[in-house]
Amino acid sequence: MSIDKITSDDQLSHSKDVIQENIDQLKKLFPEIVSEGKIDFKTLQQILGEEIEDEEEFYRFTWAGKSQARKEAHKPSTGTLRPCKEESLDWDTTQNLYIEGDNLEVLKLLQKSYSGKIKMIYIDPPYNTGKDFVYKDNYKDNLKNYQEVTGQIDSEGNRLSTNSDSDGRFHSNWLNMMYPRLRLSRNLLKDDGVIFVSIGDDEYDNLKKVMDEIFGEINFISNFIWNCSTGGGIRPKHVNKTHEYLLMYSRDKNSLLQLNAPLSKSATEQYRLSDDFGGLYREKDFVFKNSSTNINQKYFIECPDGELVTPKDGYIYRFIKPTFDEALSENKVVFKKSTNGPLLNNKGEQSGWNIYIKKYLGDGKGSPLSILPKDIVGLYNNGTSLVQNLFDNNRVFENVKSLELIIYLLEMILGEDDVVLDFFSGSSTSAHAVLEFNRRNNKISKFFQVQLPHPTESNTIAYKLGYKNISEIGKERIRRVVEKIKETNPDKSVNMDLGFKVLKLDSSNIKSWDGNPDNLESSLFDSVSNIKSDRSEEDVLYEILLKYGLDLTLPIEERDIQGKKVFNVGMGSLFICLSDDITSKVAEGIGEWKEECDPEVCRVIFKDNGFTDVEKTNSVQILKRFGINEIRSI
Ligand SMILES: C[S@@+](CC[C@H](N)C(=O)[O-])C[C@H]1O[C@@H](n2cnc3c(N)ncnc32)[C@H](O)[C@@H]1O
Incomplete structure (x- = not known):
């Protein structure tokens, strides 16, 4: 009896193959276009008939490198995410993630585990002002490129340079960076999920077009305007820019529910009256100017002294009669004496009354405003200044987004227990916002942060304080926020998830899975062990979770069985033992542990050379006896 080996050809050794998935969808929609397993494009064209655009000139948005960028989004990653317990908080229990790495590779790696699972994405990418760093992907070998960019290995080229506006491909460079990332991020959203992207004037128009293409014009929700500064400073020659934008798209507009956001302070202040039924309220005109002749909103109402009133010409009531009667019975109607109101009595004379309706403050929420309050x-x-205060009055990061801005967006979208992803996380404002949102509202949403360990410049305060890259600043901010919550809210903090798991992007742990073509020669000599010598069992464990598409925050238990370390992931859904010299007694122990957990499905993974042939055969038989049929090796 043998164990199936997971080879480099196996789907499991790659991140999700998006192209194949799309082809499968096409085949399902149009079975007639499949000929000997291949797509017959001509037949597809015939089926689509008039829907095919065959004019030379038509409306489209393109730039230098677009088709390559599209291909890049579909290429699977052969990298992995390595756990880093030392830098994490509450490793065993937390469901928050802090991922260090280039976000393109990371987004690819997250596809299997998190497709359709994320409720909200917020990103704040480089605005391409001509002065900022824009990551240049190297399609041939993006993992090596990443190590060069982050200074992990020597580089000949100067990849940390900014994208200068004198570059002939200034906008194309930025779009080539953004396109595959946005494309992949869409897959991660739930149907009722949304994405917000912060942007300035430099790329607003390009971003809008590229988002329309990726998310669909139909899913555009709003272009929010954030009044982000008061101006001031040196007088500009032309216009003092005091705002920027936030584009919002849904994954599927039909699935998106009613949006609510906190009312502005000036709006809340209008609710000054109060009653025992609904609390704070304001009085709103029940009769308003409207030239409609709709008789449903013009009827007689009896006032407290018996006078019958109806709106003058050019005015109507807010509600039809049944709705008014209901409001009246609920004590929500206010009659006030008035000598010049918009009502006439039944003799056609000026009435002595005006009518108002009570509008309650309720939960203090209303529709979000496109010009953010x-x-x-x-x-x-x-x-x-918030971050400066957190870091003992040191300005470790410039242009930090306002915490309350992100909380306003969270208020619109989050339910009880959602995941918020930010893959340009900088100083971790969105992680801070999720923690603060949870604290204020007693919710349990989670954050996933992705940030390039971009080296800080040696002349910066951050560098001098020992933060050698931006991820260090981001992680430290979360730690400091957590400390503060524990200090100021000891009671609440015990029920909050105040930890985060740190994972770092790297090449695969498994030699034959490593996508680096330069390693091909040396890997031929590595048959002794398939796992790279500098990698730990935990490293491999997390790579397997990614490749199987399991949640990276599933509970993981560890037991010693017959002197061998065995991991139990997700209460028995996956057992992993990567030790050498495994005996059938270990298999027996795994079988018994599985019985304790009683999972719906159970899989077991060993190291290929972890057994002798006899022990392998016996182990497989034992596991099958326990009802475990999926047994693989790496
Ligand atoms: C404008 S900042 C975000 C600031 C953040 N919203 C805040 O409030 O602190 C953009 C961040 O994206 C990071 N970044 C740029 N390219 C990246 C990439 N390819 N992968 C991951 N992070 C990247 C930059 O290092 C920078 O910290």
Whole structure:
């Protein structure tokens, strides 16, 4: 009896193959286009008939390198995410993730585990002002490129340079960076999920077009305007820019529910009256100017002294009669004496009354405003000084987004227990916002942060304080926020998830899975062990989770069985033992542990050379006896 080996050809050794999935979808939709397993494009064209655009000139958005960027989004990653317990908080229990790495590779790696699972994505990419660093992907070998960019290995080229506006491909470079990332991020969203992207004037128009293409024009929700500064500073020659944008798209507009956001302070202040039924309220005109002749909203109402009133010409009531009667019975109608109101009595004379309706403050929420309420969301200054205070008055990061701005977005979208992803996380404002949102509202949403360990410049305060890259700043901010919550809210903090798991992007742990073509020669000599010598069992464990598409925050238990380390992932859904000299007694122990957990499905993975042939055969038989049929080796 043998164990199937997971080879480099196996689907499991790659991140999700998006192209294949799309082809499968096409085949399902149009079975007639499949000929000997291949797509017959001509037949597809015939089926689509008039829907095919065959004019030379038609409306489209393109740039230098677009088709390559599209291909890049579909190429699987052969890298992995390596756990880093030392830098994490509450490793065993937390469901928050902090991932260090280039976000393109990371997004590819997350496809299997998190497709359709993320409720909200917020990103704040480089705005391409001509002065900022824009990551240049190297399609041939993006993992090596990543190690060069982050200074992990020597580089000949100067990859940390900024994208200068004198570069002939200035906008194309930025779009080539953004396109595959946005494309992959869409797959991760739930049907009722949304993405917000912060942007400035430089790339607003390109971003809008590229988002329309990727998310669909139909899923555009809003272009929010954030009044982010008060101006000031040196007087510009032309216009003092005091705002920027936030584009919002849904994955599927039909699935997106009613949006609610906190009312601005100036709006809340209007609710000054109060009653025992609904609390704070304001009085709103029940009769308003409208030239409609709709008789449903013009009827007689009896006032407290018996006078019958109806709207003058050019005015109507807010509600039809049944709705008014209901409001009246609920004590929501207010009659006030007035000598010049918009009502006439039944003799056609000026009435002595006006009518108002009570509008309750309720939960203090209303529809979000596309010009974000200034008194709630704050300015850049608020974000920057908040972080400065957290870091003992040291300005370790510039242009931090305002915490309240991100909380306003979270208020619109989050339910009880959702995941918020930010893959340009900088100083971790969105992680801070999720923690603060949970604290205020007693919710349990989670954050996933992705940030390039981009080296800090040696002349910066951050560098001098020992933060050698931006991820260090991001992780430290979360630690400091957590400390503060524990200090100021000891009672609440015990029920909050105040930890985060750190994972770092790297090449595969398994030699034959390593996508680096330069390693091909040497890997021929590595048959002794398939796992790279500098990698731990935990490293391999996380790679297997990614490749199997399991949640990286599943509970993982560890037991010693007959002197061998065995991991139990997700209460018995996957057992992994990567030790040498495994005996059938270990298999017996795994079988018994599986019985304890009683999972719906159970899989077991060993190291290929971890057994002798006899022990392998016996182990497989034992596991099958326990009802475990999926047994693989690497
Ligand atoms: C504008 S900042 C985000 C600031 C953040 N919203 C805040 O409030 O602190 C953009 C961040 O994206 C990071 N970044 C740029 N390219 C990246 C890439 N390819 N992968 C991951 N992070 C990247 C940069 O290092 C920078 O920290």
